[in-house]
Amino acid sequence: MSLLLETCISLLLVIGGLFGLIGSFGLLKLKTPMQRLHAPTKATTLGVGATLLAAAIAMYWQTGSASWQVVMISVFLFLTAPVSALYLAKTHLHLGKDPLPPTSTKADWAGKRR
Amino acid sequence: MRKLFPHPYLSVTLFVAWILLVNSAALGSALVALVLAAALPHVTAAYWPGRAHIRHPLALARYVALVLWDVLTANIHVARLILFTPADQLQSAWISVPVDLQSPEALALLAGTITLTPGTLTAEFSADSKTLLIHALHAPDPDAIRDDIKSRYEARLKRIFA
Numbered sequence A: 001m002s003l004l005l006e007t008c009i010s011l012l013l014v015i016g017g018l019f020g021l022i023g024s025f026g027l028l029k030l031k032t033p034m035q036r037l038h039a040p041t042k043a044t045t046l047g048v049g050a051t052l053l054a055a056a057i058a059m060y061w062q063t064g065s066a067s068w069q070v071v072m073i074s075v076f077l078f079l080t081a082p083v084s085a086l087y088l089a090k091t092h093l094h095l096g097k098d099p100l101p102p103t104s105t106k107a108d109w110a111g112k113r114r
Numbered sequence B: 001m002r003k004l005f006p007h008p009y010l011s012v013t014l015f016v017a018w019i020l021l022v023n024s025a026a027l028g029s030a031l032v033a034l035v036l037a038a039a040l041p042h043v044t045a046a047y048w049p050g051r052a053h054i055r056h057p058l059a060l061a062r063y064v065a066l067v068l069w070d071v072l073t074a075n076i077h078v079a080r081l082i083l084f085t086p087a088d089q090l091q092s093a094w095i096s097v098p099v100d101l102q103s104p105e106a107l108a109l110l111a112g113t114i115t116l117t118p119g120t121l122t123a124e125f126s127a128d129s130k131t132l133l134i135h136a137l138h139a140p141d142p143d144a145i146r147d148d149i150k151s152r153y154e155a156r157l158k159r160i161f162a
Helices: A002-028 A033-063 A068-094 B008-022 B027-044 B059-085 B106-115 B140-162
Strands: B093-098 B120-125 B131-136
Touching: A002 A033, A002 B059, A033 A068, A033 B059, A033 B106, A033 B120, A033 B131, A068 B008, A068 B106, A068 B120, B008 B027, B059 B106, B059 B140, B093 B140, B106 B120, B106 B131, B106 B140, B131 B140
Parallel strands: none
Antiparallel strands: B093 B131, B120 B131
16 A cells, blocks of 8 residues: 555554544533534534544555445434434433523424423 | 325435345346335335425535534534533523424434534424524634624525525
């Protein structure tokens, strides 16, 4: 494998690991549940993205054919991360502890306890 | 054709996704993909009451590129917040964002975009789907974040979806 490619792959792996680490550190450091929810939804996007890109390049170099499964993993991550985050946030809202701003119309927030 | 494939976009997506997942374009996998592309939209028909109308497919591609770029820059922004801002100085806020997107697909895309771009998170809709409730990790100026979402993402989505 050429030096240039190896450097690229290593760089991507380091970036991916770094953002994963920062995301986990955020989980530890941040104070409220809603703030902590920001950390894992973000680590998946750039951290996992960079790691998967490194895997795709390495596989393409070794086998000579593109590994589309790796691309699909990142697509599915991008599709599922917002959904799981939304449900975690809705569960938190259901506790009714946070004061919420008013909506722009007469209708109230959909999941509000009555 | 319409009877067999009531949701053409969904069928094409399923077909391509299956080919990519098995990583082979052999006749056998193409046949399985075709069966799935025909069957799954019918099985899940109850969840697809309407049909998405994409007016500008090219604008949609540009939108995806824009969001990917924003994910990149905003990730760095949030990493700096986590590393260098003391936890008690983070001004987290709930922000109410009025939206006037009609199609549910466009709304879902906007909500997903907000969650994927770091620093903001969609938490709730209003009962009439006219307002989004988002949570911002660090918002010294909540109105600026609301205006940014409206001008940067909502305006583009409004143009893409009829």
